[in-house]
Amino acid sequence: MAEKIVVDPIPRIEGHLRIEAQLGANNVIEDAFSSGTMWRGIEIILKGRDPRDAWAFAERICGVCTTVHALASVRCVEDALGIEIPKNARIIRNLMNATQQTQDHLVHFYHLHALDWVDVVSALKADPKEASRIAQSISPWPKSSPGYFKDLQQKLVGFVESGQLGIFSNGYWGHPAYKLPPEVNLIAVAHYLEALDFQKEIVKIHTVFGGKNPHPNYLVGGMACAIDPNRNTAINIETLSMVKKIIEETKTFIEQVYVPDLIAIAGFYKDWLYGGGLGNYLCYGDFPEKSVDDAASLLWPRGAILNKDLSTIYDVDPRDLGQVTEEVSHSWYTYSNGDDRGLHPWEGETRPEYTGPKPPFDYLDTDKKYSWLKAPRWKNSSMEVGPLARVLLAYAKGDAMITETVNMVLGKLEVGAEALFSTLGRTAARGVECLQTAGFMMRYYDQLVDNIKSGDLRTANTELWEPSRWPKEAKGFGYTEAPRGALGHWIHIKDGKIEDCQIVVPSTWNASPRDANGAVGAYESALRGTPMADPEQPLEILRTVHSFDPCLACASHVFDMNGNEITKVTIV
Amino acid sequence: MKKINVIGLGNILFGDEGFGVEAVRRLEKECPDLSDTVQFIDGGTQGIYLLDYIESADAVLVYDAIIPPDFDRRIYVYADGELPAFIHRKMSSHQMGLSELFFVANLHGKVPEKVVLIGVPPRELELGSGISQAVEELLADAVEEGKRIINSFISD
Numbered sequence: 001m002a003e004k005i006v007v008d009p010i011p012r013i014e015g016h017l018r019i020e021a022q023l024g025a026n027n028v029i030e031d032a033f034s035s036g037t038m039w040r041g042i043e044i045i046l047k048g049r050d051p052r053d054a055w056a057f058a059e060r061i062c063g064v065c066t067t068v069h070a071l072a073s074v075r076c077v078e079d080a081l082g083i084e085i086p087k088n089a090r091i092i093r094n095l096m097n098a099t100q101q102t103q104d105h106l107v108h109f110y111h112l113h114a115l116d117w118v119d120v121v122s123a124l125k126a127d128p129k130e131a132s133r134i135a136q137s138i139s140p141w142p143k144s145s146p147g148y149f150k151d152l153q154q155k156l157v158g159f160v161e162s163g164q165l166g167i168f169s170n171g172y173w174g175h176p177a178y179k180l181p182p183e184v185n186l187i188a189v190a191h192y193l194e195a196l197d198f199q200k201e202i203v204k205i206h207t208v209f210g211g212k213n214p215h216p217n218y219l220v221g222g223m224a225c226a227i228d229p230n231r232n233t234a235i236n237i238e239t240l241s242m243v244k245k246i247i248e249e250t251k252t253f254i255e256q257v258y259v260p261d262l263i264a265i266a267g268f269y270k271d272w273l274y275g276g277g278l279g280n281y282l283c284y285g286d287f288p289e290k291s292v293d294d295a296a297s298l299l300w301p302r303g304a305i306l307n308k309d310l311s312t313i314y315d316v317d318p319r320d321l322g323q324v325t326e327e328v329s330h331s332w333y334t335y336s337n338g339d340d341r342g343l344h345p346w347e348g349e350t351r352p353e354y355t356g357p358k359p360p361f362d363y364l365d366t367d368k369k370y371s372w373l374k375a376p377r378w379k380n381s382s383m384e385v386g387p388l389a390r391v392l393l394a395y396a397k398g399d400a401m402i403t404e405t406v407n408m409v410l411g412k413l414e415v416g417a418e419a420l421f422s423t424l425g426r427t428a429a430r431g432v433e434c435l436q437t438a439g440f441m442m443r444y445y446d447q448l449v450d451n452i453k454s455g456d457l458r459t460a461n462t463e464l465w466e467p468s469r470w471p472k473e474a475k476g477f478g479y480t481e482a483p484r485g486a487l488g489h490w491i492h493i494k495d496g497k498i499e500d501c502q503i504v505v506p507s508t509w510n511a512s513p514r515d516a517n518g519a520v521g522a523y524e525s526a527l528r529g530t531p532m533a534d535p536e537q538p539l540e541i542l543r544t545v546h547s548f549d550p551c552l553a554c555a556s557h558v559f560d561m562n563g564n565e566i567t568k569v570t571i572v
Numbered sequence: 573m574k575k576i577n578v579i580g581l582g583n584i585l586f587g588d589e590g591f592g593v594e595a596v597r598r599l600e601k602e603c604p605d606l607s608d609t610v611q612f613i614d615g616g617t618q619g620i621y622l623l624d625y626i627e628s629a630d631a632v633l634v635y636d637a638i639i640p641p642d643f644d645r646r647i648y649v650y651a652d653g654e655l656p657a658f659i660h661r662k663m664s665s666h667q668m669g670l671s672e673l674f675f676v677a678n679l680h681g682k683v684p685e686k687v688v689l690i691g692v693p694p695r696e697l698e699l700g701s702g703i704s705q706a707v708e709e710l711l712a713d714a715v716e717e718g719k720r721i722i723n724s725f726i727s728d
Contacts, residue, residue: 041699045585060585060616111620159679196676200624214618 017511017550019541020363021527027535032520032527033366034511036373039332043350046501051077051493052465054501055218058489061503065551067100067206068482069489069503070218075292076489076501077220080476084291086458087451089222092209094287095444096216097480098437102250103202104483105387105434106258108549110195113427116543117265118180118188121173124160126182128153135187138264141256143194152190172537179268188265191257202250205441208239222460227452240449247445251438262431263412266424270415275423275544277526279308280381281389282509284318284488286481287440299440300481303393304378308421310396316378318488319477321347326374326504329516330366332356333374340516342377345490345502346475371513375521376504384522385485385509386548391429392420401439405432423526426547467496482506484549507551523548576725577629578718579615579622581636581670587701588694592635594703595690595714602715603722610722619673626673627682631725633718634670638691645706647714648691649721686728688721690714 016038024030042061046054055073059066071093078085085093128149135144172178180188203213209225210216217224228234285295285302295302304314318324325342328335332354335343343349355369364370377383394402395417409428410417419425464470470493478489485506492499512521520528526544533540580596583589593614600612611629615622626632640648670689677683692714695706703711 039699042585045700057585060583066616066618107620155679193676193679196620196623197680199621200627203621214616214621215614 019523019527019545020366021541023532023535027532029527029530029532032524033364033370034513034521034523035364035371036511039352039372041350041352042503043501046498049498050496051491051498052220054491054498058503059215065482066215067096067210068480068487070216071097072478072480072487072489074218074220074478075480076476076478076491078476079478080474080491080493081464081470083221083461083464085222086461087456088227088448088459090288091444091448091451092223092225092459095441095448096206096209097286098440098444099202099205101437101483102254102434102441103199105430105437106195106254107199108483109258109262109427109430110192112549113546114188114192115171116539116546117178117269119173119178119185120171120189122178122180122182123186123189124153124157126153126186128186131183131186134183139256139260143190149186149190153186156189172539175537175539176533177539180265184264184268188261191261194257198253201246205243205246208235208243219460221462221465225459227457227459229452244445247441250441254434254438259431259435262428263409266413266428269424270413273419273422273424274530274540275526275547276421276425278382278384278522279421280383281305281392282316282378282383282385282486283390283393284316284479284481284486300390301393301397304383305392305396306381310392313393313396318479323379324376324488324504326376327515328374330369330513331371331374332369342380345488345504346492348490348500348502350502373508373511373513375512375515376509377515382512382515382519382521382525383509385506386426387430387433388420388426389485390481391432401436402432405435423544423547470496484551485509505551510548511550573609574630574725575628576610576631576722577613577625578610578633578722579613579625579635581615581617581634583617585700587696587698588704588707589637589697590703591637591692591694591707595635595711595718598711599715599718603719606722609726620676623673623676626677626684627680629684631686632684633721633725634689635714635718636670636689636691637694640691640693643693645710647710647717649717650689650691652687686725690717
């Protein structure tokens with residue numbers, strides 16, 4: 001019997017994402033199954049609530065992506081009620097969104113993903129002088145002297161010798177799939193620490209415009225912050241100049257640290273071009289320069305690509321009942337008219353029914369239902385969402401900044417555009433995009449200052465705040481491109497309350513189970529064909545799943561005093 | 573003046589998971605006079621994004637739902653070195669706990685002088701159920717203990 005690998009993170013009480021991979025000859029993954037092992041059920045929580053409060057609950061769906069759910073939520077309510085937000089509110093939302101994207105991508109790369117490519121223990125063997133030489137050859141970033149790397153290395157040695165490996169204790173160090181020389185590993189570890197230190201600054205922008213952080217305030221009709229250049233308690237000249245300084249430093253960090261590291265690391269993995277997957281990409285678009293309804297004004301375009309064919313871009317209409325649908329033939333839910341029939345979110349149903357094995361169990365019965373995630377489809381196709389989808393769409397459309405940056409990265413790595421359809425392509429796309437969103441931050445800062453200078457201080461439209469002025473019944477769609485992909489909230493308001501709100505999150509697209517036709521989801525497809533060096537240390541699986549920036553471990557946080565293992569690897 | 577941060581962790585949508593956030597809300601409400609000296613933070617499940625609240629403080633008090641070694645129905649108080657600074661391989665950047673935060677702060681050389689965790693074992697983690705009766709009964713204790721600890725931070 002073929003080997004089956006199970007990677008099941010067990011974050012204390014509940015698990016969230018489980019991958020079962022079937023190995024064939026030479027330890028190549030023949031087939032893979034992705035299962036969401038926890039039900040989120042936000043739809044049930046939102047039902048019956050005041051639509052004006054929905055954002056505050058929606059932003060708790062996910063542990064970290066608070067602002068994106070708040071944004072999609074206020075947009076769907078405004079869409080349903082026909083509320084146009086003031087220009088300042090649009091600009092501030094764009095600025096906060098660009099800030100979130102930039103910070104999230106940076107943290108994802110260094111904190112989660114880099115250790116799939118970087119061997120921390122190998123950094124202990126590095127020659128600090130050589131590390132310094134390499135660092136200075138790829139970037140003007142000032143923290144690059146031999147002494148800097150030597151100090152860091154000694155600090156690491158101290159941690160290892162005292163047995164405090166902490167963050168580094170559970171890695172697959174020495175795994176044959178690690179390819180970086182010790183010096184590049186040392187540079188990456190240095191930047192890992194710098195990035196975690198630096199990201200704290202970026203998000204201070206959310207505190208300025210959202211009033212507080214984490215969990216900044218949003219408002220149906222605009223933003224809750226007051227702008228007054230001459231008042232201490234409002235957004236004023238002083239706070240704006242602080243924001244400008246943070247944006248400039250952020251841009252420098254992305255340009256001089258993140259992107260050069262990405263290219264340097266990728267250069268050693270050019271022959272590891274697995275993980276491409278579906279080749280179908282979906283984007284709702286974001287960063288409206290005019291009304292959010294005006295898809296033509298989106299700086300991140302809306303559209304779909306099928307079968308890796310960049311010459312044809314398909315129009316996407318998330319309001320069309322025949323385009324975005326979810327079915328549950330392999331998901332632990334039931335639908336009143338059959339689990340195999342896809343339902344548009346406005347017609348969606350949330351009726352959980354767990355039929356999986358009773359825990360603890362060895363594996364799921366993947367012929368039947370095996371996930372808490374529904375299977376979203378666009379015109380019956382499985383789709384990938386996220387940075388690679390967005391960058392490919394912009395590249396296919398000839399966006400000048402994206403085309404130039406992608407070509408720069410491909411040129412430096414001496415690979416063709418086909419290399420983009422891979423795990424590494426996904427990782428590179430995130431870096432390219434981060435450079436772009438850091439630019440957006442400055443763009444929206446400038447727009448905001450110009451608009452304030454023109455005398456416009458309005459941040460909210462409260463004309464339709466009172467439910468007495470709402471229609472008896474209304475439906476709305478709110479969207480955003482979250483850091484990890486297309487996010488949609490479809491709301492139905494009735495008698496001033498939420499009748500239903502269906503939310504399709506990016507990780508539901510990417511981690512989707514099979515559908516009634518047997519078509520696999522994005523993770524499942526991306527893992528097929530990947531050779532594994534050592535099935536007991538499934539580094540390659542983590543690499544590809546991490547490249548999607550999964551958001552399934554959201555919403556749970558119980559601190560374990562016993563130090564239990566999170567990722568369980570069993571070979572059956 | 574000393575910088576004191578009080579952080580509540582957990583998800584308010586999942587029953588007793590919301591213990592930490594609820595405890596901090598009550599503490600803040602009961603102690604309006606502390607608002608000049610103490611920063612109260614609804615940390616939610618923000619993981620690494622809370623790093624600044626740890627590293628920028630001289631003393632930190634954290635409330636969280638915990639899985640203790642014995643699971644008695646009582647509040648658990650851990651201080652400084654009793655907090656295990658471990659971390660594990662993750663599938664998502666969201667799977668980040670308190671211990672990881674302290675490990676990173678340690679690497680940065682920015683661990684606060686005083687750290688105390690007040691934890692309670694959860695009874696119910698059902699969606700949308702709010703705090704269970706069992707944990708509700710421990711909240712008053714948790715808040716009183718918090719006041720005592722904050723006062724010791726101030727007078728130290």
